[in-house]
Amino acid sequence: MKLCVIIPLCALFTLTHQVPSQDKCVCDLTNSAKAFPHDKLSTVEDNASKCNGNVTPKKTLELESLMLGLERRLPQLQEDVSVLEREDDGELYGVLSLLVIENELTEIKQLIDKLNMTSQRHQQLTTDTTEQRLKRDLDQCKNEHQLIPHPTQPPQGICPHGKFVNVTGPEVYTPGEYPGSYMYGAWGRDPKPAVGKENWYWLVMMTSSNRYSNYVRLYSSLSSLIVGVSTPGNVLIHSSNPTTNTVQGPNVVLYGDALYYNCYNKYAVCRFNLATKTITTMQLPEGTRFNSKGNFCHLDECYQYTDLDLATDESGVWVIYTTTQDFGNLVLSKVEEGEQPTFNQTWHTSVYKQAVTNTFMACGVLYATRYVTKEVEEIFYSFDTSTGVEKFNIGIFIKKISPNIYSLNYSPVDQMLHAYCNSFMVSYKVLFE
Template sequence: MWLQVSLLCFSFLTLSSHSQAEDQASLYRSNDQARRCHYTFTVASPTESSCPGSSGKPEIDGVLSRLTLLEALVSRLIPGADAETRTEVGANNEEELQEALSQVTDERNQLQQDKDHLNRQVQELQRRMAELSQEAESLRQKPCQQSHTSGGTQHENSHRPASDPAYDFSNGAYQEMKAEVTEVPASHLLPEINQNFTGCGELLSVGDPVLHRKADGITGKYGVWLQDPEPQSPQYTNKTVWRIDTVGKDVRQLFAYEDMSQFARGFPMKVLVLPEPVESTGATMYSGSFYYQRKRSRSLIRYDLASESVASRRDLPNAGFHGQHPYSWGGYTDIDLAVDEQGLWAIYSTSKAKGAIVISQLDPETLEVKKSWETNIRKNTVGNAFMVCGRLYTMASYTASNTTINHVFDTATSVGRAVAVPFENKYHYNSMVDYNHAQGKLYAWDNFHMVTYDIRLGRPSHGSS
């Protein structure tokens, strides 16, 4: 093969050489280490007899430059090469890590200091609360007694040192202090204790809305979602979540979710088909039954969840329906069923009441009206309403972000009054509000969003119902 290549080169060079240089050509033959024959043909240049040494220097310099660059690149890739460069980079990285560690340590120390400070504040508040509790208990057990008889005064004075002005009951400072002690109510000394009131009382505040799920279709713009505060069957517990979308011509599907996490993920464990269609968002859940108003009628239905059948049915006497006396947002919300600590209620109006809200307490088994109250609150002027501890509360607006609970009516005294408890409609279209006394929360459906509100109850203020 080497012989063939050499002969080809020889033929080419012979044809391309100038005729004047033919007598200067020479041919050499030699063997390499593998004992292969090499032929070398040499011819002189037509213009120069030899190659100048300077003509190849730029080419050699370029090759050397490229080799230097290549060596530098290889040294970065090969482990162990360019130790100085890696040392410098490592030093920079170490310096940055030390700085980050120092910053994290400072933040941790600051957080620890804040925690210690808060712990000290909590301990101080607990100590003050214990002292105030003891003082209140002492005041209740040993009320201040004033003696109006001279004998009592003489008896009181007989136990004081005659020379001590501090025991001089005729002293003006003592009389002022005594009057202040007898006139300050003990409840004013215990603000923290009143805040911890857990009984059935008056609504004092409503927390911020907490989102649990957002509906994913147009039928979820408004509806009903709740939990049974007093479940009756082992199949459904107080963790079971119920939901029904009320947008549509024939609303019958009642979705059951095992718990709040499954509800948030949208995985129902069962779907019940109601025998009669539902009217609007006034339904509620109580004691193992689903209570709702039949579409286009004043008929109330109790649907037993265990047997999946209608347990009772009854018309609500004289109640307006299908747009006669709705809340201000409309939606055929003429009859709103509610549940609280005292049982099952209906919030509605009649022609006789001329649009004012009527409250009726219902028998949860038969749906018979046990007692009714007529308020002076116009139903179409409030956004929604709910019951807590036998009291009706109404919302001023269903769209305003920062609205209020603006009226309360106490069925125990048949007295109502205006209030101003802040309430947030975060998504600007609150179509359903229900109270769950077992959870101590309000459940609401606000423009595709299903939310809850924590509430705080307390003792009624002085002079309130």
């Protein structure tokens, strides 16, 4: 029995034994527990008691009775007015009816006054209760704020624009110069433009069999692209189409005044420098699927020669593809810029490429879309390269103007998504929180 008492007391008190002299023993008692908040408990009890006194079944019944009385008086007043209108002879009956109506109005006014007084008391009680609750929440928030240590710098992988939360639009919707002529293609802006080309737009159309292209078309402004006036016109990669190192597939991007794309008939990425007209290649891993064997797809259709998808974001150029050893799942590699570009780092995901219709990058995060209906596309998946976290429930929907989006690329210059849909150029605004 004594043991049961000693254990909790030891948890609350600290005994310090001091021996100042041989004939005297002194013990200091130190209470390590927090003092019980008697004052706060008393205040809470008082508030609860006042609340119980103000809100009682009797007062609730009183309020309901007043409402019921008012509800019954108003139809009666309407009936009396109708009687006055029917029997108004300007003399005795009219005077009597007016007296009855006056009495009715007096009683109704009394009911309304009582109802207002009761309602005001209840409103005041609600206000007091709300203020106390807000004060409690504020105190709690203040205490938690003091306890949580704040990092000295933002966590790694945070987007400078905020969290990607939605897509709106279409903002731009144009057939360009060749309405209905070229079903596959890509367009957009250079995130790292050469001097004097900050407002330029580029366009690459699959001009041979909806599969191949051998030039990039430039526009000095968005309005020039919309009305179809190309200045300075085409920059030719090669006079033949297709041939060695020309474009294969619609998923191309322009970055740093250079076009990145899937080299013709190779599992490699080509970089075509628009200023020097030179081409460098980056070989992808052995087993990379190409020549329309690892396309983007949905249930009804696969988009031909979309084995490799090039993407740009705030940090540069990325390539999205799949390999035999990854069993068809998406693989992501970052392009390291330089005189001879290489792949700096590679990530492997668990999403099957042929269950995806398109991909794009934003702030180092890979996003994948899927076909929902002819009018709707869904951004359903993300992979954060800074944390390795995958999400399959993004749930952001894109309103389509055409059933299929053959290329989709994010522009960090203006936070826009540029889509190429059955020969139409469409753009959407990306919203960050």
